[in-house]
Amino acid sequence: MSHGVDVEIPVLIVGGSMVGMTAALLLGHHGVPSLVVEHHRGTAIHPRAASVTQRTMEIFRSVGLEQVVRAKSEAQFVQDAGVVGVETLAGGATAHYIANFNDGIRDLSPTVRVFLSQNALEPTLKQSAEERGARMLFSTECVSFEQDADGITAVVRHRDTGGIQKVHAQYLIAADGAHSRIREQLGIRMLGHGTLSKSVTIYFRADLRRFLDGKLWAVVYANHPRLRGFFRFEKPFESAFLVVNTTGDPARPNVDVSTGLTNDIALQMVRTAIGTPDIPVTIENVMHWTATADTAEHFRDGRILIAGDAAHVMPPTGGWGGNAGVQDAHNLAWKLAHVLNGTAGADLLSTYEQERRPIDELTVEQAYTRYVLRTDPSIPKDTMQPLLSDLNIELGCVYRSAAIIPDADGAPPHVSPRESRAMPGTRAPHYWLRRDGEQISTLDLFNRNFTLLAAAEGAAWCESAAGAAEQLGVQVDVFRLGQDGLHDPTGGFAAAYEVEPAGCVLVRPDGFVAWRAKNGSGASTARLRSAVGSILCRS
Ligand SMILES: Cc1cc2nc3c(=O)[nH]c(=O)nc-3n(C[C@H](O)[C@H](O)[C@H](O)COP(=O)(O)OP(=O)(O)OC[C@H]3O[C@@H](n4cnc5c(N)ncnc54)[C@H](O)[C@@H]3O)c2cc1C
Numbered sequence: 001m002s003h004g005v006d007v008e009i010p011v012l013i014v015g016g017s018m019v020g021m022t023a024a025l026l027l028g029h030h031g032v033p034s035l036v037v038e039h040h041r042g043t044a045i046h047p048r049a050a051s052v053t054q055r056t057m058e059i060f061r062s063v064g065l066e067q068v069v070r071a072k073s074e075a076q077f078v079q080d081a082g083v084v085g086v087e088t089l090a091g092g093a094t095a096h097y098i099a100n101f102n103d104g105i106r107d108l109s110p111t112v113r114v115f116l117s118q119n120a121l122e123p124t125l126k127q128s129a130e131e132r133g134a135r136m137l138f139s140t141e142c143v144s145f146e147q148d149a150d151g152i153t154a155v156v157r158h159r160d161t162g163g164i165q166k167v168h169a170q171y172l173i174a175a176d177g178a179h180s181r182i183r184e185q186l187g188i189r190m191l192g193h194g195t196l197s198k199s200v201t202i203y204f205r206a207d208l209r210r211f212l213d214g215k216l217w218a219v220v221y222a223n224h225p226r227l228r229g230f231f232r233f234e235k236p237f238e239s240a241f242l243v244v245n246t247t248g249d250p251a252r253p254n255v256d257v258s259t260g261l262t263n264d265i266a267l268q269m270v271r272t273a274i275g276t277p278d279i280p281v282t283i284e285n286v287m288h289w290t291a292t293a294d295t296a297e298h299f300r301d302g303r304i305l306i307a308g309d310a311a312h313v314m315p316p317t318g319g320w321g322g323n324a325g326v327q328d329a330h331n332l333a334w335k336l337a338h339v340l341n342g343t344a345g346a347d348l349l350s351t352y353e354q355e356r357r358p359i360d361e362l363t364v365e366q367a368y369t370r371y372v373l374r375t376d377p378s379i380p381k382d383t384m385q386p387l388l389s390d391l392n393i394e395l396g397c398v399y400r401s402a403a404i405i406p407d408a409d410g411a412p413p414h415v416s417p418r419e420s421r422a423m424p425g426t427r428a429p430h431y432w433l434r435r436d437g438e439q440i441s442t443l444d445l446f447n448r449n450f451t452l453l454a455a456a457e458g459a460a461w462c463e464s465a466a467g468a469a470e471q472l473g474v475q476v477d478v479f480r481l482g483q484d485g486l487h488d489p490t491g492g493f494a495a496a497y498e499v500e501p502a503g504c505v506l507v508r509p510d511g512f513v514a515w516r517a518k519n520g521s522g523a524s525t526a527r528l529r530s531a532v533g534s535i536l537c538r539s
Helices: 018-029 054-062 066-076 118-131 181-185 263-274 321-340 346-374 390-395 459-472 525-535
Strands: 007-014 034-037 082-086 093-098 135-137 140-148 151-158 164-174 190-205 217-224 227-233 239-247 282-296 304-306 432-435 438-441 450-454 476-480 504-507 513-517
Touching (some): 007 140, 007 321, 018 321, 034 140, 054 066, 054 321, 054 390, 190 263, 227 263, 263 282, 282 346
Parallel strands (some): 007 034, 034 135, 082 217, 164 304
Antiparallel strands (some): 190 239, 432 438
């Protein structure tokens, strides 16, 4: 340990909420120790994020958390509940944005979308991160940091004792939220639409069973002449929250709901949105926040990597803010692991911004489009992008960077996951195989290491991969259909992955296709060594 340093750690994570905790968990999965410092005394106390996309569930599945998250979700939410619009709850649905959360998408993934509140999810992330060696310091804030060629030196202070520790790390992940001081101190600007409203989340108790029993409603947009926002409902429908984004005339709305909000006004808002006076309502708490749609100009400054709300803030319309942050952490974790263990060049970290920033910006824009369409129709439509399918946002992003070797020119920024067919830069598609008689998703093969997955006649690529892995000192898991108990029971793999019988794909540890050989021509160790070396930015 260098002189005067109290803690020496490969990665310091500032902010221990949904994204910081996920980063610690995924780094631990790759064998990288981290230290998380979190200002609050424990994990989240407010529900905030609840919609968990299929992609986030796939990531949780890869670290063994799918079942626990699903079980917690079942205890908390009606499964497959959808997203509707009402004028008042009592008046019934006037719009159906998503009738059933998983209708028409189950075939795309081995898992499903669920709702699980952030305050219920975070303890699971924390426990799992700690089991993988992450250290957490709560009631502790990062008060200063500096970086030089050798690493990051940060000062962290315990809020109660005032005790100071000096931490030295190779890298710092700034997961310090929408008001990221680290991002501000680096002088990185936020670009986009700015603040849309000073919003509130009103937590209340009321017996809502008569409106919700038997219905598939989890998120209900309230579009009332006097207020716009949304409810979110957990079982057993005896409490809920109402977000209010704007009030007054929908054509000229008041966008500052927060200033001067009293308990009485909050109560009136809840009563208005419920739409019947005969239900006792108790206000429990009000949280003030701003609905904003912005993306950071840069996601990296030297050894500092910015992730989650610190890198992008979006209105909750779409339910993507936390999910996008989980994808950031997933994109970063394996890259940091390879750079730290010397199997990748440091330039691999530049591909984090190259890959995530365009996708996060697209996600912010699509959340903004949904905000204009569902919540504030007074905003001119020409400021928004056309509405894209949720699926393209959640499962269809296309990465372009030095860590992807395209096999065609002009990849689009996103595709339907039904049409991606293992195009390099896209998430490798889910396809059911059988291994030793058990059903297994292709996704279950892509986990900690690079994976070469070959069609039945792709033996030459498998041998080349093994040779390249050995020469480069990089772990590559090699699978070939028809070998080692792995079978394609319905014969559709080649079409799903757009390869011929002697073709193969090389999948990164984050499940994205890095390179593809559609057939067996040119299979050689040299070719694969060059591909893996270039993906890992080795000089
Ligand atoms: C009403 C509402 C509903 C939402 N619904 C959804 C949804 O359904 N799905 C979804 O994906 N997203 C949703 N979101 C968004 C989601 O809550 C955020 O995107 C998510 O919390 C971002 O996580 P984060 O870890 O990046 O940031 P935060 O959750 O903001 O965490 C940042 C943490 O950093 C800590 N911190 C800051 N500075 C320091 C420092 N110097 N030292 C130590 N600690 C520090 C803070 O204490 C905080 O805990 C919703 C948001 C709201 C408000």
